[in-house]
Amino acid sequence: MTAGDEEQEPDYRFSLANERTFLAWLRTALGLLAGAVAVRQLVPEFGVPGARTVLALLCAALAVVLTAASYPRWKRVQRAMRRGEPLPPNRMMLVLTAGILVITGFAVVLAVTG
Amino acid sequence: MSRDPGLQPERTWLAWRRTTASAAAVTLLLLHSAVRSGSDLTVIPAATGILVTISLALLGRHRERHLLRGERTPPNAAQPLVIGLSASLLTILAVATLAFLA
Numbered sequence: 001m002t003a004g005d006e007e008q009e010p011d012y013r014f015s016l017a018n019e020r021t022f023l024a025w026l027r028t029a030l031g032l033l034a035g036a037v038a039v040r041q042l043v044p045e046f047g048v049p050g051a052r053t054v055l056a057l058l059c060a061a062l063a064v065v066l067t068a069a070s071y072p073r074w075k076r077v078q079r080a081m082r083r084g085e086p087l088p089p090n091r092m093m094l095v096l097t098a099g100i101l102v103i104t105g106f107a108v109v110l111a112v113t114g
Numbered sequence: 115m116s117r118d119p120g121l122q123p124e125r126t127w128l129a130w131r132r133t134t135a136s137a138a139a140v141t142l143l144l145l146h147s148a149v150r151s152g153s154d155l156t157v158i159p160a161a162t163g164i165l166v167t168i169s170l171a172l173l174g175r176h177r178e179r180h181l182l183r184g185e186r187t188p189p190n191a192a193q194p195l196v197i198g199l200s201a202s203l204l205t206i207l208a209v210a211t212l213a214f215l216a
Contacts, residue, residue: 012188030136060212071201
């Protein structure tokens with residue numbers, strides 16, 4: 001490692017756990033992408049024209065945000081572990097929760113209004 | 115030391131396999147869309163999906179070969195590169211799908 005004296009490579013178990021968490025975020029994003037394509041292909045058009053496309057776009061946009069944020073998140077956790085610092089707060093969880101809430105709310109409104 | 119050092123690489127190996135399988139599933143959906151759609155442009159996300167899935171399989175295989183070498187194997191020097199590349203490839207796939215949906 002090129003790290004300084006106070007930095008130490010974490011126990012590989014924690015490093016591998018961080019890697020698995022990263023992969024879990026990728027799978028979450030892939031699930032959203034699958035949902036986006038499925039909504040566009042399989043769900044009949046709602047009463048509001050274009051609403052189906054907006055729903056699919058929201059899912060895909062959330063997938064883009066999660067994939068783009070996954071590597072910086074992995075790196076921050078890795079660095080915190082090397083320095084023996086507490087893990088950084090996870091903003092991705094807030095983004096995911098808020099995003100899913102918006103998408104679900106939108107889908108419910110569409111389903112109710114037809 | 116914990117009692118399951120050997121299971122850590124195995125779980126990580128399985129996580130790579132699951133992620134590759136998820137990418138393959140999304141690619142199949144994109145291929146389905148490309149076949150059903152009349153537009154030639156839908157080939158772009160489908161082709162991106164195929165390339166990303168193959169790349170992810172190769173990157174995962176690289177990690178797996180390292181992980182299965184020994185139960186006390188530490189993460190190798192290529193770990194950040196493999197993870198960075200995987201994230202970049204899936205971001206490209208997500209952007210390609212987003213553009214196709216719009």
